[in-house]
């Protein structure tokens with residue numbers, strides 16, 4: 266579990282001061298994947314670097330696995346850091362070491378015996394599907410394979426939490442998907458808690474249970490991804506379901522945006538409604554997203570007919586969110 270309380274980070278002094286984080290509060294429960302989403306300069310890197318104290322917050326506290334890391338220094342801080350793995354956008358592998366030697370590096374620092382190191386490295390490479398590449402050098406690997414090495418190395422000390430700093434930003438979409446699948450698999454199989462930062466909504470959508478949106482150093486929204494996606498006015502939903510700019514309803518028709526979640530996303534609600542209330546339905550745009558096990562969708566449509574108010578009441582009764590555009 267990670268708890269971030271009232272964290273503020275100010276860089277520089279006097280005239281050149283930058284407030285990178287301003288009263289940030291968030292909690293990542295044990296075994297969850299939590300995504301912090303934000304644009305360039307929002308403070309994402311600063312936030313994640315504060316969790317393992319690569320940056321020290323100017324004020325506020327950070328607790329990892331029940332231990333307040335912001336209160337630690339010296340040896341106890343170094344020990345606490347071993348419980349925190351981290352992966353990076355540029356992989357940060359040692360180019361003069363083989364894959365196996367890269368993964369073994371944190372174990373060497375821990376003073377593990379050669380025999381134990383060898384067994385653990387084999388286990389870790391198998392976990393990330395890279396047994397075959399143990400003896401090659403990073404330069405001979407693809408980006409996705411390099412990140413797999415990064416993940417194996419980050420897990421070497423069996424950390425309680427994994428921090429991911431834009432780990433898929435340098436990868437193509439297909440490789441990104443494979444690496445995210447691996448992270449989700451590790452989360453499910455080992456109960457690994459993951460805090461990741463990203464500027465990509467697709468990453469949050471694919472693997473995060475919860476998300477926070479960071480803007481100008483402040484968290485402006487946070488919650489379960491599926492809950493936020495089902496709230497049409499949330500920033501997350503607006504970014505997930507971009508809407509056409511202007512709705513110009515034809516005379517006698519009503520333009521509506523309907524948000525549906527869970528079970529009713531897959532039922533033939535609209536055809537039933539159109540028949541029952543004798544409506545003409547003209548779909549303007551629509552999208553259904555799979556968020557975890559849930560399907561959440563938004564549909565813009567034009568309804569025409571005498572029973573439009575009854576049809577809207579029918580949809581609302583089914584638990585759909587219906588917004589009527591003027």
Ligand SMILES: Nc1ncnc2c1ncn2[C@@H]1O[C@H](COP(=O)(O)OP(=O)(O)OP(=O)(O)O)[C@@H](O)[C@H]1O
Nearest residue numbers: 276277283285303304305306307308309310311312
């Ligand atoms: N070492 C530093 N010294 C001074 N200012 C810094 C330093 N590191 C970051 N900043 C500033 O703090 C703010 C937040 O930066 P940060 O790198 O955390 O954002 P980010 O969301 O990770 O952006 P990006 O996605 O571009 O990496 C920015 O205004 C940045 O210029």
